[in-house]
Amino acid sequence: MKRSALAILLSTLACGAQANTATGPEIQTEDVERFYRIYDAANGHPTVEQIQRDYLDVGTSGLHTFVKIRHLTATNLAESLAKKPQLYTDAKSCVQVLPRVRERVESSLRELVRLYPEARIPPITIVVGRGKPVGVGYPATGLQIGLEALCAVTWFNPNLEDRFVHVIAHEYAHIQQTAGHENEAQHTVLQRSLLEGAAEFAAELTSGKTGYTHFGPLTRGREKQIETDFVADQDSTDLSHWVDNSTLEQGADLGYWVGYRIAKSYYQRAVDKRQAFRDILEMSDAQAFLARSGWYPGIDLQ
Structure with missing residues (x-):
């Protein structure tokens, strides 16, 4: 045949x-x-x-x-x-x-x-x-x-x-990310966004490329407002405004973007980049990681 x-x-x-x-x-x-x-x-x-x-x-x-x-x-x-x-x-x-x-x-x-x-x-x-x-x-x-x-x-x-x-x-x-996937059904906006954002940042470091090219047009000029809204929702278990809300035709998932920026802020502040990368992958306490990241709404990241 x-x-x-x-x-x-x-x-x-x-x-x-x-x-x-x-x-x-x-x-x-x-x-x-x-x-x-x-x-x-x-x-x-x-x-x-x-x-x-x-x-x-x-x-x-x-x-x-x-x-x-x-x-x-x-x-x-x-x-x-x-x-x-x-x-x-x-x-x-x-x-x-x-x-x-x-x-x-x-x-x-x-x-x-x-x-x-x-x-x-x-x-x-x-x-x-x-x-x-x-x-x-x-x-x-x-x-x-x-x-x-x-x-x-x-x-x-x-x-x-x-x-x-x-x-x-x-x-x-x-x-x-062995430490972060337990009880995913109960994850907060912050937990899920950090898991996705950490994976996105790690992927950028290892592949040299980003997959989510829609974030620039979607967030430009609105960074501080989007992230201020994120802070207000960070403890919510209603994820619908932040993740899993894209379609094949229209990108959303702004939680990925915020989580990526929190991970990037953590990495840029760290003296030991190798340890910072490990911390990002092994993150188990989302609130503690956020506190150590130095991130705040509208932060200017390189």
Whole structure:
């Protein structure tokens, strides 16, 4: 049977990743290949039964983790395919950047290990879901990237390579945050924003790029007011105004931006930058970290 160019590219990438696990991350792409095999065979309209049998049931452990965390089912994936067909057609183009992404992720992770020698580097599993989230990373479950979601976010960095590398670096920072993810359902605005902002700052240090290019236009001239509002809400457990409130078409998540600025303030004030980086990743007390950061609403950061 003749293999598609997509399948050949994914297989080549997967083999290259497995052959270099001693020097770089293992990137598991089998789930993407499997998904697009049934997608192409069904002209973009696989049945619920096909999705369940040929994609979900035989998926990698990373996909199974993603299914559990994101409540993905064959039924709701089929519904997403029917409602948002362009999302899955467009995602194919992102596969082309993955080989170069892998090379750059290796470089980013070398920098992470240099700054934080005990860093955990589990495999990356690239999967196809329902358009959200772009990435999930937890110490206990590893790292999963939603191909179609990351490709579709119009307000992210327009350079696809930069986008993938930065988001993966962000999620690898989450993998290191063993102290901050307990009882997430009860997190305050400050706790969640610092977790995300710390990961964003760590990703910038290790990848050299930012993924959230929308923050400049969204905050310019409003920095002090936004952060004053943040202080008023910092102890609230209603996160809806600060995180998880972006769509594919419109960026928000200003808690990430404020948390990033608090982490950056902490880092810039520190004499020992290596220890500061460790403190940012290992932060367990959000209020104490905020107090030590020197941050205040509207602070001017380089």
